Amino acid sequence: MRRVLAFTGATLRQHARDLPTLAAAIGSPLLLTAFHRLLHGAEGFARWVPALVVFALLQLVFASALQVARERAQGTAQRLRMTRLTAAEFLVSLALAELAVSTVAVALTWGLAASFGFESFAGWSTIGVLCGLTGLAHAAMGLAVGAVSSSATRAFILASFMMFVLLLFSGLVFPMPTISWFQVDGQPWGPLDVLPTRHAMLSLSRVLNGESLSDVLENVIALAVLSAVWCLLGVGAFHRWVWRRSSVDGVP
Numbered sequence: 001m002r003r004v005l006a007f008t009g010a011t012l013r014q015h016a017r018d019l020p021t022l023a024a025a026i027g028s029p030l031l032l033t034a035f036h037r038l039l040h041g042a043e044g045f046a047r048w049v050p051a052l053v054v055f056a057l058l059q060l061v062f063a064s065a066l067q068v069a070r071e072r073a074q075g076t077a078q079r080l081r082m083t084r085l086t087a088a089e090f091l092v093s094l095a096l097a098e099l100a101v102s103t104v105a106v107a108l109t110w111g112l113a114a115s116f117g118f119e120s121f122a123g124w125s126t127i128g129v130l131c132g133l134t135g136l137a138h139a140a141m142g143l144a145v146g147a148v149s150s151s152a153t154r155a156f157i158l159a160s161f162m163m164f165v166l167l168l169f170s171g172l173v174f175p176m177p178t179i180s181w182f183q184v185d186g187q188p189w190g191p192l193d194v195l196p197t198r199h200a201m202l203s204l205s206r207v208l209n210g211e212s213l214s215d216v217l218e219n220v221i222a223l224a225v226l227s228a229v230w231c232l233l234g235v236g237a238f239h240r241w242v243w244r245r246s247s248v249d250g251v252p
Contacts, residue, residue, distance in 0.1 A: 004089050004096070011067070011097035025063060025101055029056040029109040037116045049113045049120075050204040051172045054197060056105040057134045058166060062159045063098050064142025069155035072146070072242050087243045091235065095139050102135055121210035129213065130204050130220070137196035137227040143234035147241045170197035187218045196226040 015022050029052055036048045071094075120127070145162060149155035167173050169192055176198075180188035192198055203219040213220060 003085055004093050007085065007090070007093035008096045008100075011094060012100060015097065015101060022101070025059055026105045026108060028059070029105050030112055033109055033112045033116075037113075042117050045113075045116060046118055047205075049118050050201060050208055052109055052113065053106055053131070053204060054134060054170075054172060054200050055167075056109050057102055057131060057138055057200070058163060058172075058197060059105070060098055060102050060135055060138035061142040061145070061163050061166070062156075063101065064094070064139045065145035065149065065155040065159035066142075066152055067094055067098065068143055068146025068238070068242070069149045069152045072149075073151060087235075087239060090243075091143065091238060094143075095136075098139055098142075099135050106131060120208050122207040126207050126213045127204075130200060130207065130223070133220070133223045133227050134196065134200040134204075137200075137223065137230050140227065140230035140234040141196075144230065144237045147234065147237035166195060166197040170195050171201050172197065184218070193222060194226070196223055196230065199223040199226070 032055065033049075033052050036052065037045045040048065141162060142159060145158045146155050149158060169176060176192060178188055179190035179192060181190045183189065199219040199222045203216040203223065206216050206219075207213065
């Protein structure tokens with residue numbers, strides 16, 4: 001735990017030194033929040049708040065991918081293996097650092113929305129569960145992208161494409177039609193339901209309008225399963241393309 005916290009702190013200090021990137025990660029959701037408030041007014045603004053919160057968490061894809069690609073290019077994993085840091089500790093440290101930045105972005109976005117008159121009907125525990133699962137899924141997606149990228153430039157391109165797909169087909173920007181291939185307990189499921197961002201958007205929109213967590217249980221389960229799948233893919237890619245290639249003498 002001490003090594004995890006130490007490397008997490010080092011990663012956060014690295015973020016603090018890169019002020020333009022940090023300001024963009026935290027400030028872009030705030031700018032979008034202010035823009036939608038001016039564009040839609042007090043009454044129409046409320047329906048955009050779930051999308052703005054999810055967008056703040058969606059940036060984890062980009063941030064995690066670039067961070068892992070940067071660490072890979074700099075040979076950080078090889079140096080850390082000499083200190084007996086495990087792959088799990090390395091990944092947890094990176095995830096904690098990126099989630100800390102996203103938590104600040106979400107909190108500020110929420111506070112700005114509240115200052116504009118937005119009122120939520122959901123409890124903080126419910127919002128925390130949904131945001132936590134969403135952040136985990138996006139961080140894992142970024143981890144997978146960064147692990148297979150040989151440079152920060154390639155990670156930038158791949159992460160940008162992935163974010164474009166998630167933004168376009170998850171309902172954050174445009175309402176998406178329901179495409180049903182089959183139904184489970186009356187709930188339609190289709191190709192768009194493989195995107196964790198879609199389930200985050202649907203569940204958060206409903207709970208902020210007064211529904212309970214049990215009312216969106218299907219989406220929460222889907223979000224949890226997709227988060228687990230992306231975690232496995234991300235960890236597998238990291239082991240295959242980063243950790244194994246950073247082996248040093250005497251360290252398996």
